[in-house]
Amino acid sequence: MLKLDRTLSALSLVLLLSACASSYAPPPQKSLYERLGEKPAIEAVVNDFIGNVTADSRINGFFARANIPRLKTLLVEQICEATGGPCKYTGRNMKDAHAGMGIQDSHFNALVEDLSKSLDKFNVPAREKNELLTALASMKGDIVAH
Numbered sequence: 225m226l227k228l229d230r231t232l233s234a235l236s237l238v239l240l241l242s243a244c245a246s247s248y249a250p251p252p253q254k255s256l257y258e259r260l261g262e263k264p265a266i267e268a269v270v271n272d273f274i275g276n277v278t279a280d281s282r283i284n285g286f287f288a289r290a291n292i293p294r295l296k297t298l299l300v301e302q303i304c305e306a307t308g309g310p311c312k313y314t315g316r317n318m319k320d321a322h323a324g325m326g327i328q329d330s331h332f333n334a335l336v337e338d339l340s341k342s343l344d345k346f347n348v349p350a351r352e353k354n355e356l357l358t359a360l361a362s363m364k365g366d367i368v369a370h
């Protein structure tokens with residue numbers, strides 16, 4: 225009888241400890257999409273960013289004949305999807321979209337700087353800013369001319 229008692233109290237201790245451990249588990253991490261402020265925040269940043277790009281004499285020549293409203297829509301879709309949001313990107317892949325433009329490292333860096341300014345303007349925190357810029361930097365190989 226004493227042995228059974230001991231087994232039962234050991235079992236209750238294990239159950240109690242596992243209940244405590246599960247209640248101290250960290251909450252599930254929100255997606256970057258959610259942390260950025262979802263679609264309205266992404267739209268606001270993209271609007272401001274494209275404003276910076278079209279005013280930036282280092283790169284605005286590339287966009288002289290661009291369809292700006294379409295570009296904004298596609299960029300919002302792309303950022304929404306890439307950050308874990310519910311959108312589906314409907315544009316061309318980055319290689320085809322930028323083929324033959326002769327985009328150099330300096331142009332790519334200028335565009336990232338223009339985006340970075342917009343992220344700062346909307347007070348996007350450093351962690352989210354870095355995550356977004358890292359995701360976009362991974363596309364560089366398909367955008368810059370080799």
Ligand code: HEM
Pocket residue numbers: 283286287289290291292294295298299302314315316317321322327331332333335360361363364367
């Ligand atoms: C991570 C960086 C970049 C991203 C995420 C990006 C994204 C995009 C997207 C989504 C499109 C629309 C694709 C389509 O037409 O189906 C596009 C088009 C275009 N991009 Fe980029 N791009 C980047 C860098 C650049 C750079 C560095 C330049 C030049 C300095 C550039 C110039 C253009 C131009 C001129 C178009 C065509 C616009 C039009 O014909 O209406 N992009 N880009």
